[in-house]
Amino acid sequence: MLPSLLLPLVGVLFVGGFSARSYLWAALGVAGTVVFAIIRWATFTYEIVGDRLETKRSLISRSVRTIPLERIRGVDVSTPPMHRLLGLAVLKIDTGASGGDEEAELDGVTLQEAERLRAVLLRRTARPETHAPDLAGPGERVIIGVPRRWLLYGPLSGAYLLTPFALAGGAIGLTFQWGDDLGLDQDAAWSAGEWLWDHPYLLLVAVLLLVLAMPFVGGVMYAVFNWDFQLKRRDGYLVAERGLINRRSVSLESARVRGYEIVDGLAERWAGVVRAWAIVTGLGDSETRGQLLPDVPRVVAYQVTADAIGPYRAPLRPHPPVARNRRLFRAVFPWAVLSLVSAVALLATGTVLWWFLLVPSLLLAAVGVPLGLDRYASLGHGYDGVRLAVRSGSLRRSQAVIERRAVVGWRLRQTWFQRRAGVLTLIAGVGAGKGGYSAIDMSEAQGAGFPAEVTPEWLAPFLTSRTPPTP
Structure with missing residues (x-):
């Protein structure tokens, strides 16, 4: 709990002007947090009784939560930095309940205990299903270990590209929040804004630097979350492990997997890479827990999904030509109308500002043609x-x-x-x-x-x- 106190403690010290009183309040906050954490640890127990898991907490009022083992859909084991330093792990139990109200979390068990509990809680071996490839084989087998060089595909996904702007926005927010303590009052903020208005090129350069940093920072964040990605089959479960700072292991019961979803964007499609998620019954937070593959070459993704879940062996059937016309109309017509209106207004008024609306709308109308054709080419079923x-x-x-x-x-x-x-x-x-x-x-x-x-x-x-x- 102590790392979460870092920012509040810094705020207390800034507000108190780093005086003896502010240090006293900060020390009291740390001591109170430690005492509260010890009491929570001492009053929390868990036990496997027959076919159910019971967790008990008796801090102020006594509460008992019972989870039948048959309802457990998956067990996730993660090791945040502080836990890894102390040889601990966080074990989260997913029952697929709406809103996660019936999920349990054991925060601070040893790594050995986490692995033991995972084996006990998932001891029900998945039953082999028709057309499902080797779902219930014993032991552990690595389906794929994603090479680190494939992490270079990360910026193509666009998942973390806005990270530089988020960091810049957070820094500006903290500056305004602690402006008085840093000697920056409202007049200073207005003066800085007026100075930037008088030097717009500096603001433009700052924005360009953030834009240039997008692929680099986004790629770093992508690599941190997907470092050493491995997909395994272990005792009737698909297990995905990933992460550099916070190592996470997600288990999906193979008998509950009903398919998969392969996703790519424009940049990924040009590079020939895709991502993959599992379609699982009773799985909450499927966008993160159901991930089978980060960005990998398309051929590899089809091989892995065929091995882990099952292949699809038929071509996709095209949709009628009228579907193409509908996509071209929706991609081109609105911008064409806006271009026409802008052109008429420009001829009628002669105002140069209409050029700033006419040119982008013409460009978007032109881009709409290949976009509409690509959207039609993407349609299919089989x-x-x-x-x-x-x-x-x-x-x-x-x-x-x-x-x-x-x-x-x-x-x-x-x-x-x-x-x-x-x-x-x-x-x-x-x-x-x-x-x-x-x-x-x-x-x-x-x-x-x-x-x-x-x-x-x-x-x-x-x-x-x-x-x-x-x-």
Whole structure:
């Protein structure tokens, strides 16, 4: 708990002017935190009783939380810097409960105890499923260890590119918050703002430096979080381990994995790299806990997902040409209208400011053509007899591969514009992941035929024709 007190203690010292009284308050804060932490540690116990885990806390009021072992979806073990220094770990139990109200966390157990508890809590070996590759094999096998040179792909994901601006914003916020203690009053802030206004090139240079720092700082942050990424199969579980400062290990029960999602952006697509997440039933926080792969070459991602979960062996079927027209219209028409309005206003008024609206809108309209074509090329759906796949998006293209047994329902959605165009959106309801995955702008024939192909037994009673009685 002490590292979390660093900023408040510095604030107390600044507010108190580093006087004897401020040091006294800081010392009292540290002592009170230590005492409180010791009391919490002494009044917290955990125990595995039969088929359930019980945690008890009796600091002020006594509380007992019981978690059936059969509801445990995963066990995460992480080692933040202070814990690693002391040989400790944080063990978090995921039950897939909404909002995480029924999750338990054991903060401060030894590494040996964390590994022992992980083995005990996950002792139920996953049952092998049809078409699932070697899910319940004993022992541990490394599926892939991501080479460190592939961490150079990190800036392409864009996940941490805004880190320099966040750091700069935080520094400015702290300066204003502690401005009086640092000798910077409101008049000084206004003077600094006026000086920057009189020297706009310096502000422009600062922004350019932050922009140039984006890929470097973003790449460093990406490497810190995904350092030494390993995906393993251990006793019926998929285990993903990663992290440089905070080493984290996430376990996903293979029997509950229903598919995977492969994602790439424009920059990643040009470089031929993708990311992958697992689609798991009852998994909270799937964006982080379900990660199977960071940025890796596309061929490697398909090999790993096929080995860990199962391959998809059918081409994606294209969507009708009207879907392309809809994407071109939405990508070009708004900017074309804005360009026309700007051009008319420029001719009518002669105001130079209209150029600042006309030129960007023309550029965006021109960029909309390849963007619309790429969005159409990204559309697709397919079925190989075991798994179905749907794909869409351009700036963030996502292909979801789902096992047929995971589909629990179908939903057809058609807006007014889609009805006019003769297309629709088909949503495959899945009791895992996002809950539903969409095939956008299919033809009406495809929307009727695809569910009948994937789940024919559902539709057969409604498609049986009757022979009319002879008169």
